Amino acid sequence: MGLAKLSDLVTNVGEYVYKPAEQCFYCAEPLGGDVWIFWNGTDGQIWLHPACAKRLADNLNKDWERFKVVCPELL
Numbered sequence: 205m206g207l208a209k210l211s212d213l214v215t216n217v218g219e220y221v222y223k224p225a226e227q228c229f230y231c232a233e234p235l236g237g238d239v240w241i242f243w244n245g246t247d248g249q250i251w252l253h254p255a256c257a258k259r260l261a262d263n264l265n266k267d268w269e270r271f272k273v274v275c276p277e278l279l
């Protein structure tokens with residue numbers, strides 16, 4: 205997971221080193237602004253608004269807490 209700033213992704217000739225997604229992975233709204241969170245997965249990257257990254261992380265943690273209670277034998 206990383207924090208990406210537009211200035212980190214654009215070369216001095218205006219080309220992207222790698223281009224952010226058009227939409228946020230979590231909320232599907234356009235990725236405006238110039239700071240994002242990204243995550244490298246096994247088959248690609250996801251890009252999020254910073255606030256959406258927090259929401260996704262919190263929801264994943266809630267899922268994990270439920271999983272620990274429902275399926276402790278699988279841990």
Ligand SMILES: [Zn+2]
Pocket residue numbers: 228229230231232233252253256
């Ligand atoms: Zn978002």
